[in-house]
Amino acid sequence: MHQDMTPDGPRVPPADVLGDAFDSLPPGIVNPGSRTRPAQPYGFGPSQVPPPAVPYDGLLPHEGHAPPQGGRAPHEDQVPPQGGRVPHEHHRAAPPGSRVPFDAQAPYDGQVPYEGQVPPHAQVPPHAQPRAAAGAPDPRVPGSGGPDPYAGAPAVAPPYEVPDYEVPGYEVPAFQDPYQRPQEEPTPRTPAREEPARAERAPEPAAGAAPEAPPAPPAEQPAPPAPAEPHLSVPPPDPAPPAGPVPTAPRLGDPLFSGPKPPLYSTAPGAAVPVRGDADAAAVPDLVVDGATEGALTVRAASVRGDSHRHLGEPRQDSLTVARLGEPRTGLLLLAVADGVGSAARSHIGSQAVCRDLAEGLDPHAPELVRCIGEGDELALTALVNSVLGTAGERLAQRAAAAGRRPEEYSTTLRALLVPLDPQLRFRGFLAVGDGGAALLRGGEWILDVDAPARPDAAPGIIDTRTAALPGTRHTQARIFGPAEPGDLFVLCTDGLSTPLAGDPGIRGFLAENWGCHAPVPGPVDFLWQLQYRVKSYDDDRTAVCLWEGAP
Numbered sequence: 001m002h003q004d005m006t007p008d009g010p011r012v013p014p015a016d017v018l019g020d021a022f023d024s025l026p027p028g029i030v031n032p033g034s035r036t037r038p039a040q041p042y043g044f045g046p047s048q049v050p051p052p053a054v055p056y057d058g059l060l061p062h063e064g065h066a067p068p069q070g071g072r073a074p075h076e077d078q079v080p081p082q083g084g085r086v087p088h089e090h091h092r093a094a095p096p097g098s099r100v101p102f103d104a105q106a107p108y109d110g111q112v113p114y115e116g117q118v119p120p121h122a123q124v125p126p127h128a129q130p131r132a133a134a135g136a137p138d139p140r141v142p143g144s145g146g147p148d149p150y151a152g153a154p155a156v157a158p159p160y161e162v163p164d165y166e167v168p169g170y171e172v173p174a175f176q177d178p179y180q181r182p183q184e185e186p187t188p189r190t191p192a193r194e195e196p197a198r199a200e201r202a203p204e205p206a207a208g209a210a211p212e213a214p215p216a217p218p219a220e221q222p223a224p225p226a227p228a229e230p231h232l233s234v235p236p237p238d239p240a241p242p243a244g245p246v247p248t249a250p251r252l253g254d255p256l257f258s259g260p261k262p263p264l265y266s267t268a269p270g271a272a273v274p275v276r277g278d279a280d281a282a283a284v285p286d287l288v289v290d291g292a293t294e295g296a297l298t299v300r301a302a303s304v305r306g307d308s309h310r311h312l313g314e315p316r317q318d319s320l321t322v323a324r325l326g327e328p329r330t331g332l333l334l335l336a337v338a339d340g341v342g343s344a345a346r347s348h349i350g351s352q353a354v355c356r357d358l359a360e361g362l363d364p365h366a367p368e369l370v371r372c373i374g375e376g377d378e379l380a381l382t383a384l385v386n387s388v389l390g391t392a393g394e395r396l397a398q399r400a401a402a403a404g405r406r407p408e409e410y411s412t413t414l415r416a417l418l419v420p421l422d423p424q425l426r427f428r429g430f431l432a433v434g435d436g437g438a439a440l441l442r443g444g445e446w447i448l449d450v451d452a453p454a455r456p457d458a459a460p461g462i463i464d465t466r467t468a469a470l471p472g473t474r475h476t477q478a479r480i481f482g483p484a485e486p487g488d489l490f491v492l493c494t495d496g497l498s499t500p501l502a503g504d505p506g507i508r509g510f511l512a513e514n515w516g517c518h519a520p521v522p523g524p525v526d527f528l529w530q531l532q533y534r535v536k537s538y539d540d541d542r543t544a545v546c547l548w549e550g551a552p
Contacts, residue, residue: 252525255532258506263536265307273315280349281315289524290322294333294421296486296550300527301335306496307539317342318494318543319351319412323359326366329421332373334359335545336416339436339494341469342540346403350396350410354470357395358416361388370420373429373480382478385431389414393471400471411469417492417545423552427482428490434469437498441489444516446508448501450490451479486551487517496542500535507533521548 254267275282290301305316317340325332338354340347362369365384372381397407413434420427430438432451440447484490493501500507514522514530522530531544 252529255529255534256510257534257536258504258510259536263307263534263539265311265539267532267534269305270310271313273313278315280346284315284348284352286310286316287528288320289528290320291524291527292322292324292333294324295423296552297333297419297421298521298548298550299333299335299545300522300524300548301545302524302528302531303337303543304528304532304541306541309541315348316541317348317351317412318496318541319348319355320543320545321355321359322545324421325359325363325369325418330370331366331421332369333419333421333547334362334416335419335492335547336414337436337492337494337543337545338415339413339434339496339541339543341411341413341467344409344411346400346405346409347412349399350412350470353396353399353410354392354412354414357392358388358414361391362418369418369429370422370425373418373420373427374425376427376480378478378480381429381480382431382476385478386475389431389433389470389476390474393474396471407471410471413469413494415492415494417490417547419547426484426552427480428484430479430481431476433473433476434467435495435498437491437493437495437501439491439493439498439501441491441512441516442485442487444512444518446501446512448498450481484549486549488549489515489517490547490549491544492546493544494541496538496540497531497544499540500538504535504538507535515546 254262257263269286273282273284286305288301288303290299292299299322301320301322303316303318303320308314309316319338319340321334321336323334325334336355336358338351340351344350362385365388368384369381371377372384396410400407400410413432413436415432415436415438416430417438418429418431430451432438437448438450440450491497491501501511510533511530513519514526527546531542
C-alpha cells in the first residue's frame, strides 16, 4: 500500500505488512483483519437506524460504487459518508480524506480517481446524509416536513425494444423453452355418465321447530360376485405314484463263456482304427446289428469285430446284408455274409463291395429266382447266380486297378440264402463261394452239414474251409433245399462262428437253448449278446444272419 500523506489528516506511519498497515490507520478506521467489531447495529452509531428503502432507478452501478442521487446503495447497511464513497464492510464512518481499501471505489464519473482516494466532487445521496436532530424535518424520511429528495427522479427505466430487422430468405425459428415439457396429445375422454336429476332442496324448518333427524345411511350394497374362472379342458394330472425304490434296467453284463475261465481278451472294443493310411478302414464300425420281419419270417443279424482285431486296432473284415429283392409279396429276402480274407490288406472293402453288388445284380432277376426255387431248378438257378457273381468279381477287380492295387488284396468269401416271401413256397436257395458255415437247428438238434451234398469232397459235420474267394473265383454251385418247417432256425455265418460251433459243445448248447423252437425270438440287443458267447482260442470276426421260420 502507499504511505502518502492525506490532505487533511495526519501522516500514516509506515507498515511492513498488510495487517500492520490497517492497524496503523487513524482512529475511526477499523482494521479489516481484526476479529473485534464495534457493537453498533448498522455501523452509524447507536442513535442511527437502517436507511429507508429507495426505489430502483433502473441504473446498475459499478460494483463497490455508490449510486447517483436517488439510487440505492449497493451494499446493505453501508452508506458512503459525505464524498459518496462506499466504505469496506469493516471500515464504517471514515473521516473525510481518510485512506480506505481498494475494493470500496467511488462512483464512476468519467475520471479515474487515485487508487484508494475519494474525489471531492462525489455527491452524497439524500438517504446517506446525517440524520437531523429529534423533532426536526428529516429529508431522508418521507412525510417529515422536509423537501422530497426524490422529486423528479424516474420511477423505472424505460423498456428497451429490440428493433425488428427483416432478412430476406431467413425465417426466424419459433422459440422453444428448454424447461417446458412437450405438450402431449389430449387423450379422448370418456363421456361422463349422466347423473339423475337432483331432488329439489327441501325448505328450511321454521324457527323453533325441532330439527329433523339425520337421514339413515344408505344400506351397504352387496359386492358383485367374482367372475367365474374359465373352464379348462385340460384333464387334471395323474396322482403321483407312491414313493418306492426306483426300478433299475436289467444288465446283461459280459457275454458268457465256455470252459472254466473266460479268454484273456476284453469283451469291450479296444483300440480305435487309425484314419491315417486307410480312411476306409476307420469308417467300418466295430459292430453291426440288423434285422427284419416279413410275414411269418423273422430275421436277426449281427457282426462283431474279433478280439485279435480289437487288440491290434485293425478293422472288422466281415460284412452282412439283409435286403428284399423284387416286390413286397412276390419277391425274395436276400440274406448274405462275406468274410474278408485275413491276409488281404483291403479285404474289408472287398466284403462290403461283394454284398452290395450281389444285391444289386440279383434284384432285376427276382421273378426268375422265385420260379427256379419254386420249381426246384438248380441248374437254372446256378447259371443265373454265376452270371451275377461274374459281374461282381469283375467290378471288384476294376476297383483294385483304379486304386493301383492287385485284385487279391480285395479277396473275400461269400454265402447267401434266398427266401421267397410267398408263405406257400417253403423251399430255400443257397449259394456259397469260399469258407463259412450254414447250419440248421430243428427240434433242438443242430445239423451242421446242410451244404454237404454240394461238396462231395467234404467230410460229414465239417464246415467248408476251402480258401476260394472273390474276385479270383467267380462261379459256384447253387443248391435248393426244403421244405422248411415252422420253428426251424437257419444260421448263415462266417468261420468266426462256424468253427467254434462245430468244435465246442458249450456254444452249441447255449445257442440251442436261446435260439431253439421253445424259446421266443430274441430282440436285436439280446441276439447280439448271445452271439458273443466266448470260446477260448477263437478270436476271429464273428458274423451271423439267422432266419426263424414261422407257421404259414
